[in-house]
Amino acid sequence: xxxxxxxxxxxxxxxxxxxxxxxxxxxxxxxxxxxxxxxxxxxxxxxxxxxxxxxxxxxxxxxxxxxxxxxxxxxxxxxxxxxxxxxxxxxxxxxxxxxxxxxxxxxxxxxxxxxxxxxxxxxxxxxxxxxxxxxxxxxxxxxxxxxxxxxxxxxxxxxxxxxxxxxxxxxxxxxxxxxxxxxxxxxxxxxxxxxxxxxxxxxxxxxxxxxxxxxxxxxxxxxxxxxxxxxxxxxxxxxxxxxxxxxxxxxxxxxxxxxxxxxxxxxxxxxxxxxxxxxxxxxxxxxxxxxxxxxxx
Amino acid sequence: xxxxxxxxxxxxxxxxxxxxxxxxxxxxxxxxxxxxxxxxxxxxxxxxxxxxxxxxxxxxxxxxxxxxxxxxxxxxxxxxxxxxxxxxxxxxxxxxxxxxxxxxxxxxxxxxxxxxxxxxxxxxxxxxxxxxxxxxxxxxxxxxxxxxxxxxxxxxxxxxxxxxxxxxxxxxxxxxxxxxxxxxxxxxxxxxxxxxxxxxxxxxxxxxxxxxxxxxxxxxxxxxxxxxxxxxxxxxxxxxxxxxxxxxxxxxxxxxxxxxxxxxxxxxxxxxxxxxxxxxxxxxxxxxxxxxxxxxxxxxxxxxxxxxxxxxxxxxxxxxxxxxxxxxxxxxxxxxxxxxxxxxxxx
Ligand SMILES: Nc1ncnc2c1ncn2[C@@H]1O[C@H](COP(=O)(O)OP(=O)(O)O)[C@@H](O)[C@H]1O
Ligand SMILES: [Mg+2]
Numbered sequence: 001x002x003x004x005x006x007x008x009x010x011x012x013x014x015x016x017x018x019x020x021x022x023x024x025x026x027x028x029x030x031x032x033x034x035x036x037x038x039x040x041x042x043x044x045x046x047x048x049x050x051x052x053x054x055x056x057x058x059x060x061x062x063x064x065x066x067x068x069x070x071x072x073x074x075x076x077x078x079x080x081x082x083x084x085x086x087x088x089x090x091x092x093x094x095x096x097x098x099x100x101x102x103x104x105x106x107x108x109x110x111x112x113x114x115x116x117x118x119x120x121x122x123x124x125x126x127x128x129x130x131x132x133x134x135x136x137x138x139x140x141x142x143x144x145x146x147x148x149x150x151x152x153x154x155x156x157x158x159x160x161x162x163x164x165x166x167x168x169x170x171x172x173x174x175x176x177x178x179x180x181x182x183x184x185x186x187x188x189x190x191x192x193x194x195x196x197x198x199x200x201x202x203x204x205x206x207x208x209x210x211x212x213x214x215x216x217x218x219x220x221x222x223x224x225x226x227x228x229x230x231x232x233x234x235x236x237x238x239x240x241x242x243x244x245x246x247x248x249x250x251x252x253x254x255x256x257x258x259x260x261x262x263x264x265x266x267x268x269x270x271x272x273x274x275x276x277x278x279x280x281x282x283x284x285x286x287x288x289x290x291x292x293x294x295x296x297x
Numbered sequence: 298x299x300x301x302x303x304x305x306x307x308x309x310x311x312x313x314x315x316x317x318x319x320x321x322x323x324x325x326x327x328x329x330x331x332x333x334x335x336x337x338x339x340x341x342x343x344x345x346x347x348x349x350x351x352x353x354x355x356x357x358x359x360x361x362x363x364x365x366x367x368x369x370x371x372x373x374x375x376x377x378x379x380x381x382x383x384x385x386x387x388x389x390x391x392x393x394x395x396x397x398x399x400x401x402x403x404x405x406x407x408x409x410x411x412x413x414x415x416x417x418x419x420x421x422x423x424x425x426x427x428x429x430x431x432x433x434x435x436x437x438x439x440x441x442x443x444x445x446x447x448x449x450x451x452x453x454x455x456x457x458x459x460x461x462x463x464x465x466x467x468x469x470x471x472x473x474x475x476x477x478x479x480x481x482x483x484x485x486x487x488x489x490x491x492x493x494x495x496x497x498x499x500x501x502x503x504x505x506x507x508x509x510x511x512x513x514x515x516x517x518x519x520x521x522x523x524x525x526x527x528x529x530x531x532x533x534x535x536x537x538x539x540x541x542x543x544x545x546x547x548x549x550x551x552x553x554x555x556x557x558x559x560x561x562x563x564x565x566x567x568x569x570x571x572x573x574x575x576x577x578x579x580x581x582x583x584x585x586x587x588x589x590x591x592x593x594x595x596x597x598x599x600x601x602x603x604x605x606x607x608x609x610x611x612x613x614x615x616x617x618x619x620x621x622x623x624x625x626x627x628x629x630x631x632x633x634x635x636x637x638x639x640x641x642x643x644x
Contacts, residue, residue, distance in 0.1 A: 128504045128510075131503055154493060157488075204511075
């Protein structure tokens with residue numbers, strides 16, 4: 001698509017065009033805007049995912065592929081099934097049926113902690129900071145493959161002290177980047193709502209994920225922090241991570257998403273670039289049908 | 298009114314054998330409840346596993362003493378697995394319901410007439426503690442005096458003028474073993490809760506879904522905490538049985554577990570020394586009130602028509618309860634707790 005070049009230059013990144021966004025936009029440039037459309041290099045490939053709560057079908061997604069290295073927004077009115085779909089993909093809920101492959105591995109039978117270890121790490125719509133632990137401990141608990149997390153090894157400090165020191169270094173770098181460095185010894189429960197969102201995202205990065213799933217990362221965050229959250233999400237793409245995030249605000253989606261998938265009443269009704277989606281009648285109908293005000297664009 | 302006697306009794310209890318039983322059981326429960334957030338309301342059942350495992354092993358199965366200890370520990374592990382496997386994947390309250398029921402099942406099984414051949418029924422069991430007291434290094438016949446300490450026919454008396462502490466040589470042996478065990482488990486837990494392993498437990502207490510989303514096998518950690526806390530509970534059960542040289546089913550009533558919660562909250566949950574301090578305070582308070590009221594009645598300081606000797610017991614529990622309420626109002630974090638933690642906005 002020819003307007004992908006424009007989108008790149010409109011970014012507020014200095015001088016050179018960041019490689020991540022260029023690659024993501026190029027990979028999605030020729031993908032037609034249809035629900036379930038195949039991608040060049042999908043990191044996630046889900047088919048026939050269905051979850052019903054009693055008589056209510058919360059999720060019934062026929063097919064979805066998520067392009068590796070791109071930022072994909074998942075939008076849809078309240079109750080569309082976005083959170084439920086996230087829960088299914090990350091092993092926090094079980095589908096009635098459906099299968100999906102994450103990064104070359106069948107993931108629909110994995111437990112939530114196995115999904116995280118496989119490289120798909122999520123955050124929650126209602127932030128889950130570990131409140132009576134320090135910000136630093138919140139970060140350290142995120143690190144993967146810790147020797148000292150075994151019962152016997154935990155008893156023997158020399159076995160894990162070097163790894164712990166390395167994790168602490170890594171945590172400090174991330175806290176610096178997310179502007180939480182001054183809070184490192186505070187309890188996470190002392191942070192503001194927006195800072196907790198930042199902490200949750202920083203903590204997820206301690207696992208070196210390949211795909212980050214953010215459920216409404218911008219909800220309840222003040223405008224100043226919103227901007228910095230946006231920048232952090234763009235940075236993830238530049239580091240080669242894939243991002244799938246839920247968001248209501250089409251302005252935000254326009255600013256950072258390379259691709260948009262739209263859910264309504266549990267189904268994937270359409271996909272496309274942000275421009276295609278905001279011009280799509282079905283999307284506007286879906287939102288207006290739900291008396292939602294986030295689709296004014 | 299004999300204040301010297303009241304203080305002596307209270308302080309003797311505050312560091313004595315029974316206090317040590319409660320301190321040990323509370324240390325195990327502190328790992329489960331304080332650090333991991335597991336609502337185990339059946340710590341009495343784990344203590345019963347230890348006590349009955351030892352007694353049945355030695356008396357009924359005719360095993361050597363240490364095999365009896367092994368049987369008690371193994372029973373506690375089996376109980377932890379039985380309770381944990383079906384409940385630890387579910388919401389926290391399921392464990393609470395199942396453990397409180399299991400504790401009653403264990404106690405009622407132990408006192409069932411049909412099984413009295415194996416468990417002694419409501420009379421309990423004796424005759425398993427000889428090997429333990431055969432190891433007692435404190436002589437039963439010694440008599441000497443040294444500064445403020447004196448030994449009279451195996452009974453040690455430490456005279457601090459305002460009060461004195463007196464223990465039989467059997468008490469001394471139980472206390473020696475008990476304090477060594479307390480020290481051992483405090484060191485063990487101290488190492489554990491400062492390790493990444495302990496950090497995962499605290500994370501689970503705060504929000505287990507968050508910890509799961511970070512790639513930790515939450516079920517396995519909860520199970521480990523349940524087993525280890527249960528094993529420490531079984532060790533408390535050994536000490537309980539040995540200190541009295543018998544086991545009684547009704548010592549393992551649910552009240553036992555509730556007192557452990559009182560002790561933990563008193564000392565400060567998720568504080569390493571909380572259970573020990575809490576147990577000492579609990580038993581000091583309990584004995585001080587009972588002995589004080591009894592002395593008051595006996596000396597006439599409390600008129601007979603206000604309070605009779607038979608009413609002392611219930612009143613003491615009322616007063617212990619009242620002091621808990623006052624503590625929760627004025628120091629809700631417990632003696633060793635951090636007030637800052639309670640003011641946090643847990644969203
Ligand atoms: N645990 C549950 N039990 C019953 N119904 C649920 C449950 N979770 C979600 N739902 C229902 O499923 C639908 C989709 O919810 P959700 O996935 O939270 O939507 P979204 O995140 O898009 O707002 C809603 O109608 C919601 O009420
Ligand atoms: Mg939602």
